[in-house]
Amino acid sequence: MTASRIAPLALYQEVAERLRERIFSHELPPGTWVDEQALAEQYGISRTPLREALKVLASEGLVTLKPRRGCYVTEISxxxxxxxxxxxxxxxxxxxxxxxxxxxxxxxxxxxxxxxxxxxxxxxxxxxxxxxxxxxxxxxxxxxxxxxxxxxxxxxxxxxxxxxxxxxxxxxxxxxxxxxxxxxxxxxxxxxxxxxxxxxxxxxxxxxxxxxxxxxxxxxxxx
The missing domain is CATH 1.20.120.530 (GntR ligand-binding domain-like)
Structure with a gap:
């Protein structure tokens, strides 16, 4: 049971780290809408680990999840x-x-x-x-x-x-x-x-x- 849970956990953490780097480098600048479908296709993954990664970034304040509008890179005032x-x-x-x-x-x-x-x-x-x-x-x-x-x-x-x-x-x-x-x-x-x-x-x-x-x-x- 433990072995079956390691891979997906590692996957969304890796996705979170890649997105974090793109945000810090401003490749994804503040205010950018995060295109989940495009990113999932780019990384060759399903949207499930991508969404888990975005939740991690949201908890860090790096992205903002807006109901019915999607996910955006946080703009800091x-x-x-x-x-x-x-x-x-x-x-x-x-x-x-x-x-x-x-x-x-x-x-x-x-x-x-x-x-x-x-x-x-x-x-x-x-x-x-x-x-x-x-x-x-x-x-x-x-x-x-x-x-x-x-x-x-x-x-x-x-x-x-x-x-x-x-x-x-x-x-x-x-x-x-x-x-x-x-x-x-x-x-x-x-x-x-x-x-x-x-x-x-x-x-x-x-x-x-x-x-x-x-x-x-x-x-x-x-x-």
Missing amino acids: ERDLDEVFNVMALLEGECAKASAGRASDADLARLQSIHGDLEKAAEAQDIDRFFEANQAFHHALQEIADNRWLLHVIEDLRKVIKLSRHHSLYSEGRLEQSLAEHRTLLDALLARDADAAEQRMREHIRSGRSALARIAAARNRAA
């Missing part, structure tokens, strides 16, 4: 971003606070190593590399905090943020600003100052939101 970033600031601040209190010497050495990657990427003005190192730093903090529920919620919220059409690091001066924020955050962590680490992380997340707002404002002026 400026208000959505405000609300999500406020929650992210609280959650990631808590991670930084917990990490400052429980980090081992090896954990701190790992964070310093990742920060070194941030410094090198910033010096080279390599935004993609900086983004990857930034993600690694935040994820390392979440692992050190060792709260799987906190990690789960943060990961889901980051998926929603990826729906934004822009990336904060493309705002003029944001890469350098982000690096400076990481330096002060790392200093607090190395000093095992939990309150300072929490505050600096919250400021770091909210600065990212401000950078996105500047990009949106510039886009609107140009429109």
